[in-house]
Amino acid sequence: MERKLLLRGVLVGALAGLLAFVFARIFAEPQIQTAIDYETGRDAAKAALDKAAGLPAGLAGPDIFSRAIQANLGAGVGMIFFGVAVGALFVVAYAVCLGRVGNLRPRALALLVAAGGFLAVYLVPFVKYPANPPAIGNPDTVKDRGGLYLLMVLCSVVFLVAAVWLGQRLRERFGNWNASVLAGATFVVAIGIVMAILPSLGHLAGNEQQSGNHTTETPLALTNAGGTIVYPGFPADVLFDFRLYSVAAQLILWATIGLVFAPLADRLLKAQSGMVEPERLRC
Amino acid sequence: MTSIPAPTARATPVVLPVSKAVLWLASTVITALALYYFIGVDQGAISVFGNDMHIHEFVHDARHFLGFPCH
Numbered sequence: 645m646e647r648k649l650l651l652r653g654v655l656v657g658a659l660a661g662l663l664a665f666v667f668a669r670i671f672a673e674p675q676i677q678t679a680i681d682y683e684t685g686r687d688a689a690k691a692a693l694d695k696a697a698g699l700p701a702g703l704a705g706p707d708i709f710s711r712a713i714q715a716n717l718g719a720g721v722g723m724i725f726f727g728v729a730v731g732a733l734f735v736v737a738y739a740v741c742l743g744r745v746g747n748l749r750p751r752a753l754a755l756l757v758a759a760g761g762f763l764a765v766y767l768v769p770f771v772k773y774p775a776n777p778p779a780i781g782n783p784d785t786v787k788d789r790g791g792l793y794l795l796m797v798l799c800s801v802v803f804l805v806a807a808v809w810l811g812q813r814l815r816e817r818f819g820n821w822n823a824s825v826l827a828g829a830t831f832v833v834a835i836g837i838v839m840a841i842l843p844s845l846g847h848l849a850g851n852e853q854q855s856g857n858h859t860t861e862t863p864l865a866l867t868n869a870g871g872t873i874v875y876p877g878f879p880a881d882v883l884f885d886f887r888l889y890s891v892a893a894q895l896i897l898w899a900t901i902g903l904v905f906a907p908l909a910d911r912l913l914k915a916q917s918g919m920v921e922p923e924r925l926r927c
Numbered sequence: 928m929t930s931i932p933a934p935t936a937r938a939t940p941v942v943l944p945v946s947k948a949v950l951w952l953a954s955t956v957i958t959a960l961a962l963y964y965f966i967g968v969d970q971g972a973i974s975v976f977g978n979d980m981h982i983h984e985f986v987h988d989a990r991h992f993l994g995f996p997c998h
Contacts, residue, residue: 668992707984709984714985717985723989723992725966726967730959732962733955736956766993773994776991776997786971786996790995893993894994
């Protein structure tokens with residue numbers, strides 16, 4: 645049974661990653677390209693300023709793969725494997741929840757677990773540390789940013805699991821509805837405290853020295869020694885579109901997992917519970 | 928996804944006795960997390976292959992897009 649569920653979850657995850665990639669390829673790649681062009685132009689302007697001021701030139705990043713490979717093959721492979729990974733985790737969560745979180749039908753449970761995955765793995769961490777296109781992000785702070793992001797993901801997953809457990813515990817005393825509301829509220833308060841404690845990216849040590857007191861790492865306008873703007877700040881519309889499409893892609897990914905897995909699991913579980921020949925259906 | 932009420936005629940059966948399936952659960956979780964790590968994190972904040980940047984550069988766009996911090 646476990647293996648049958650897992651196989652379905654992994655395949656559904658790969659399909660979900662593929663759909664999310666198709667969406668991303670159409671809508672997000674133009675934004676990524678705009679961001680990269682902005683970064684290239686900004687770096688050139690910065691280099692010209694540094695040269696005029698007699699400073700040494702900065703190092704360029706590696707160019708191992710062409711943009712075409714990155715945008716088509718790399719992004720596709722990355723998103724499909726991400727789908728496989730979260731599909732497998734989804735199945736584990738689903739299998740553990742089956743029969744342990746109240747009288748939920750297999751289909752409804754699949755949708756709820758997928759919604760939980762979308763929230764805990766992506767959307768809640770996004771609220772604190774949103775997705776950024778290229779050009780946003782100080783290379784010197786990547787260690788801190790990586791750690792903080794994973795900490796956010798870990799906290800929201802752990803808190804969500806704890807909230808589900810709490811909801812189950814409170815159910816007998818307060819009833820289903822009130823227990824769910826209480827558990828949800830506890831989750832919001834707990835994760836809110838974590839968000840308030842963790843630093844904003846702009847306040848990381850490396851950034852405050854470089855660019856002063858700002859909450860984010862989004863590049864501001866570049867000025868020369870006389871204070872005249874020689875290169876604009878990062879375009880706000882590009883940033884908004886990129887983030888909107890990023891959320892939409894994850895929504896597509898998790899919705900596909902939930903909606904496609906639900907009937908598959910339903911059929912599998914029905915076959916198992918109403919089985920005529922137990923041995924034949926067991927794996 | 929807390930216990931939102933959805934009354935059904937019969938309770939959903941416990942399909943997976945955790946004690947029996949610990950090995951299966953653990954190996955799936957570890958494999959999936961390794962995949963998550965290589966897609967999202969490796970050769971950025973920390974790297975298991977030292978200074979090599981092939982994975983990072985290959986999945987570069989996916990990383991930005993999936994919300995991971997990237998260079």
